[in-house]
Amino acid sequence: MYLTKEEEQILNGEAGETLQKALEILVALGDIYGAEGLIPIKSAQIAGVSYKTIGDAGLEWISDLKGKVKVPAILNPAGMDLENWERIRIERTFAEKQKEIVRAYEKLGIRCECTCTPYTLKNFSVKSGDHLAWSESSAVAYANSVLGARTNREGGPSALSAALLGKTANYGFHLEENRIPTISVSVECSLKTSDYGALGYAAGKAIGSQVPIFYLNEKKERKKGKEKSKEEAATACPNQDELKALGAAMAASGAVALYHVAGLTPEAKKRKFEPPAEKLVIERSQLDEVYASLCEDSEPDLIALGCPHCSPAELKKTAELLKDKSVSKELWVFTSREIAKFYPEYINCIEKSGAKVICDTCMVVSPASNHYSCVMVNSGKAFAYVPGMCGAKAVFGSLEACVQNATGEKKKGEDFN
């Protein structure tokens, strides 16, 4: 790897041990992936925040670091709502360790808003072509695919190293040639809202770490109808929340960091890619299989929404569905603290039903979910992670089905999608 004179000095320890270690990490990764040098980054997003995932091991390492980050840097979700942790049954010992972790990051100059959707925050803007060092896999997929920025799936330590140095190793998705699609995915059915999560879950397994380009072939179904209604026409073009759900699910069931949607996402529009030779076809039946998941003998005992964190539009929809209703079981809605602060009317409406709006964390990284045996979600990402991370079964359904299950309007098996 080529290093500048200043970088060489850092590597020799002339700028202290923390920066020396940070650069050693980036150089080691650069060597593994064949980087020619380092590249300046605009921001970093650092995973490895929940005490549940990093434990004492991570806490010790972060606490031992010294210095300040050189670019805006932000944290991934923690293991609990940092202000309201008691109401989701977090133990005091866990809460204390969790606060210690957040304080250790804060000491390094990192913004302690813990969210997996940093691209929604004020003062954390991302522009097309920006080089980033982000580590939350769904945020990586969103930044690369929807925003046209450039980041690899950084690990916690490498994102933190990049933040401290303001640079990362220049390989992978930082380079134009690696952003060309390598597999085409033809979707042979119409899609609405949670279908995108189901699609991502089903497709991600087959795609692995390749770069897919999606062809959303909705015309076939549309021709069957008598007329093209407005609603059907709108499904041809997934909105930002649907793209968020698609990428998040593919990054979880596979290792997708960048995807394109023909005619829609910025690079697909600009570069007009040729369809790759390798092809994957997804049909309605594969999405139905995801919806058909049931908790054998039990009803879901927790309904969890907001993986990734709910946008204002998703909160609004949830609030509308819950208006004048009350939940008969736990319904948790995860979002970022900033969004919760800006939209108190949605939060009040949701909480009036007995549901809880929870910030700074999520069902996957918080031990709060471990108290439940079957979790119903509307997210392909949560559906992929809940069984392994929370020791609970997972059921997938649309937002409407999730809310209806929580309010007791519909039970298991009654048309989950």
Added chain:
Amino acid sequence: MLSCDPISFLGSVDPKSGTVVEKGHALYGKSIKGKILIFPHGKGSTVGSYVMYQLKKNKAAPVAIINLETEPIVAVGAIISEIPLLDKLEKNPYEFLKDGDRVRINAGEGFLETLEKA
């Protein structure tokens, strides 16, 4: 100590003792503490890097690691824990080393020498 299986430090190794706790693993029940540990490559969660750091702090880490070809989790873990790491040796270590052999490695210059065959 040779492992024919890859190692996921998160979940497979007890950070307090260095004992391999993953059932069915080639090293199940054995301790990697104080060993020159040879395994093909890492696997599993990126938190594995931190577990290597914890092993080191608990004085339960391997003294050195040799991989056929290392990957980011083990590479990062080795750096933050200051565990010497070698990979891509000229000769396949599984062909000329056995469990219990005594070897000396120099990760700075990148060589390995066999001191005593088991």
